[in-house]
Amino acid sequence: MQYLEFEKPLAEIEGKAEELRAMARQNEKMDIEKEAAALDRKAEQMLRDMYKGLTAWQKTQVARHAERPHCKNYIDALFTEYTPLAGDRNFADDHAVMGGLARFHDQPVMVIGHEKGNDTKSRIERNFGMARPEGYRKAIRLMDMADRYNLPVITLIDTPGAYPGKGAEERGQSEAIARSTMKCLEIGVPLIATVIGEGGSGGAVAFAAGNRVAMLEHSVYSVISPEGCASILWKDADKMREAADALRLTAQDLQKLGVIDRIIQEPLGGAQRGRDETIEAVGKAIAAMLKDLTGKPRETLIKDRRQKFLRMGSKGLSA
Structure with missing residues (x-):
């Protein structure tokens, strides 16, 4: 441990x-x-x-714990007949984003998520969960496929943010993130998003613009990392504790603000101390959210999703 x-x-x-x-x-x-x-x-x-x-900064540390279950662990445990789909049909396959066809409780679905890796070799291969443009374009392709075949989309979010490298910017990183976010809002099938660790910046929003958004109890979701925020506001990354408090990035704050719909409880000591119990809890939450959305007309799902994001921030502003 x-x-x-x-x-x-x-x-x-x-x-x-x-x-x-x-x-x-x-x-x-x-x-x-x-x-x-x-x-x-x-x-x-x-x-x-x-x-x-726990303070907001301590929750950030827990959300980043290397031994928390990652996207692949959830897919292996909760989904059957998983068939990975690779590539954006344009440039390359981004290993930071995994996704494909699967069955969830015997229902065909499309599952997409960020994968950080669990050792040095896999973390480098997965780029520590930081997707490049081709990762978001792969996600767009998979969401298009899900919409075409009327398959619910389930996303698992765990990323420090999109990769900020020169090559990624040259290949249209911001455009890819914007289009992925737009695709989330356009599809006429249920989209259920769960933040399982870090929900960092636009790299997370690109997968999280769903009908239902859940977070694990000690996960975080924010427009910028505490260190990045501190560097910009105070010119001092060591002010990350103050930044974490100001960002209101915890699941508890975000539920009050109406940004997320559900908090999934973690075992005592965090998901890293009870991996199987955490995965089971996430599975139950996804099943409940999917049941709530199944059977709703296409137009209702799209309108519900758009209205949800237009209302964000109107709750809890005086808190």
């Missing part, structure tokens, strides 16, 4: 409990279970206290 900066006191206690148990494994005559159990109880209470009052 990788510990975050604010979890260091917890790491000490859990480390001591593990040391005691390691000593007992080496010497069967040692009886340390009582002491280890006491440390376990202390660690659990500390974990509850920590996660009861």
